[in-house]
Amino acid sequence: MSDQTVLEPIRSFLSRSFESRQMRDDEDIFALGFGNSLFAMQLVDFLEREYGIEIDSEDLELKNFQTVQAIGDLVNRKLSARHAQA
Amino acid sequence: MPRLEDFSAVAQELSAFVAAEVTPHAAAIDREQCIPREIVRALAQAGMFASGFPEAFGGRGGDAEEAAIRHGLMHEALGAGSASVQGLVNVHHMAGSALARWGTPAQKQRWLPALASGEVLAGLAITEPNVGSDAAAVETTARVVGSDFVLSGTKTWITCGQSADVFVVLARAEEGPATFIVPRDTAGLSFERIDGMLGCRGYMLATLKFEECVLPGDALLGKPRFGVTHVAATGLEWGRYNLAWGCVGLGRACLEASLDYTRSRSQFGSAISEHQLIQRMICRMMVDVEAARLLCFRAGSLRGRKDPEAAKETTMAKYFASQMANRVAYDAVQIHGAAGCAPDSAVARAMRDARIMEIIEGTSQVLEIAIARYGYQERAMQVRA
Numbered sequence: 001m002s003d004q005t006v007l008e009p010i011r012s013f014l015s016r017s018f019e020s021r022q023m024r025d026d027e028d029i030f031a032l033g034f035g036n037s038l039f040a041m042q043l044v045d046f047l048e049r050e051y052g053i054e055i056d057s058e059d060l061e062l063k064n065f066q067t068v069q070a071i072g073d074l075v076n077r078k079l080s081a082r083h084a085q086a
Numbered sequence: 087m088p089r090l091e092d093f094s095a096v097a098q099e100l101s102a103f104v105a106a107e108v109t110p111h112a113a114a115i116d117r118e119q120c121i122p123r124e125i126v127r128a129l130a131q132a133g134m135f136a137s138g139f140p141e142a143f144g145g146r147g148g149d150a151e152e153a154a155i156r157h158g159l160m161h162e163a164l165g166a167g168s169a170s171v172q173g174l175v176n177v178h179h180m181a182g183s184a185l186a187r188w189g190t191p192a193q194k195q196r197w198l199p200a201l202a203s204g205e206v207l208a209g210l211a212i213t214e215p216n217v218g219s220d221a222a223a224v225e226t227t228a229r230v231v232g233s234d235f236v237l238s239g240t241k242t243w244i245t246c247g248q249s250a251d252v253f254v255v256l257a258r259a260e261e262g263p264a265t266f267i268v269p270r271d272t273a274g275l276s277f278e279r280i281d282g283m284l285g286c287r288g289y290m291l292a293t294l295k296f297e298e299c300v301l302p303g304d305a306l307l308g309k310p311r312f313g314v315t316h317v318a319a320t321g322l323e324w325g326r327y328n329l330a331w332g333c334v335g336l337g338r339a340c341l342e343a344s345l346d347y348t349r350s351r352s353q354f355g356s357a358i359s360e361h362q363l364i365q366r367m368i369c370r371m372m373v374d375v376e377a378a379r380l381l382c383f384r385a386g387s388l389r390g391r392k393d394p395e396a397a398k399e400t401t402m403a404k405y406f407a408s409q410m411a412n413r414v415a416y417d418a419v420q421i422h423g424a425a426g427c428a429p430d431s432a433v434a435r436a437m438r439d440a441r442i443m444e445i446i447e448g449t450s451q452v453l454e455i456a457i458a459r460y461g462y463q464e465r466a467m468q469v470r471a
Contacts, residue, residue: 013394015467015470016463016464016466016467040312040315040316040319041315041316041319041320041323041397042394042397043394044316045392045393045394045396045397046394048392049391049392049393049394056188057188057189057190057307057308057309060188060308060309060311060312060316061309062311
C-alpha cells in the first residue's frame, strides 16, 4: 500500500482523540498525553481491523507508536511480511 | 449480524448447567468463603475455562462475534448462580487473555492449553496496599539481575490469590510498568488469605508477598512500559466485559426470585404481586436487567468484530450493569422483607455481592471519567465532519 493510503485512516482515527486540532505526521503522540490504556488498546484494535494485521508483543516498542508516520511504517512492515509469507 | 434471540438455546444450556452444578452450592460458597474443587472440575468439564481462548491452544474458537457473545452469556449464567464462581472464571480469563494476546509463541504454548482446559487456574495481580485505580503507580519492583528479573513488593485483594496456580503480575521495571508470569510455587512468594469481606466471599482473596522472587527472563509478558497500557489493559477490558454480563445474571436471578416470591406471598388478602408499589419495583427491575443485557450484547458484538468502539461500549456496559445490579438486588431484598435478610438468603447475598461490582475492574467513578472522554471525542468528530 502507498504511504498515503496507509496514513490517511491512521490520521483520521487519531484525529478523534485530538478534539480541536489536526496533528502532523511527525508529532509525538505520547508528548500530547495520549499514552493512556483506553487509547492504546483502541489504537491496536483499529490497526488490526483496518489493515488485517496482528500486533504482537514484538511490536511493543514506543518508537512504533510515537507518531502517525511511525504507526504507518509499522503497518507497512507487517503488510510486507504478510505478502512475503503468502 | 447476530441477534440476541439467536442465542436462546445456548443461554438455556448454560443456565441449566449452572442451575445443576453451581447454584445449589452458592450459599455454602458464601458461608465457607471457598469454592470447592469439585465445582472447578465441573466448570472445566463443561468447557467453561476454554471460552475466550484461541482454538489453536484448546480454546472454543468459532466465529469471533458469536464467540464473544456466547462468552458473555456464560458469564451471565454464572453470575445468576454465584458471583464468586463468576469471579473465579473471570479472573482466570483476564489473566489468560493478557497471555493469549501478548505472550510469545513459547509462552502461549506453555500456558494456554493448561489454562483452556482448566488444569491450571490463573489470577491477575495488579492491586497493592497503596495502589488501586492508578495502576501505573505500582510499587512492586522488577529489578534486572543478569538475565533474570527480581520481584519485590506486595499485592493485595487478589481474587483467587488462595487458589490460582499462576499469576500475571504488574510491577515497575526501570523502563516503566511491566507484567510477569509468576507460578504459585515461585521461591520467595508467600500468601495470606483475606476473610470476612462484605461480598463475593468466595473470591478466595489473598495478599501476595514477593520477597526477592527470581524470575527467568522469559517470564516477562509483553515489554516494559506496556504493562499497563496494553497487557493489563487487555485483561481489565475483558474483565469489565465479563463482569458486566455477570451483573446481568445477578440482576436476573434477583428479578426471578422476586417474581416467584411476590406470587406466593399474600398480605392484605391478596398476593403481593397484585400490589402496585411491588409492581413498580418489578417493572424497574425488568427494564434495568434488559437494558444492561442489551448494552452487554452490543459490547460483545463490537468486541468480536474488533471495532474500536468496543472499548467505549464495554466500559458503558460495565458501568450500567454494576449499578443496575445494586438497584435490583436492593429492591429484591425490600420485596422479600425479613426473608430477604435471613441467613443464607440468596437476595441478601446478591445485594452484598453487587456492592463489590461497582468497585472492581474500574470503579464507577473512574469509568465515568472514561465514558465522558469518549463522548467528547465523538462530539469533536461530529462537529469536524
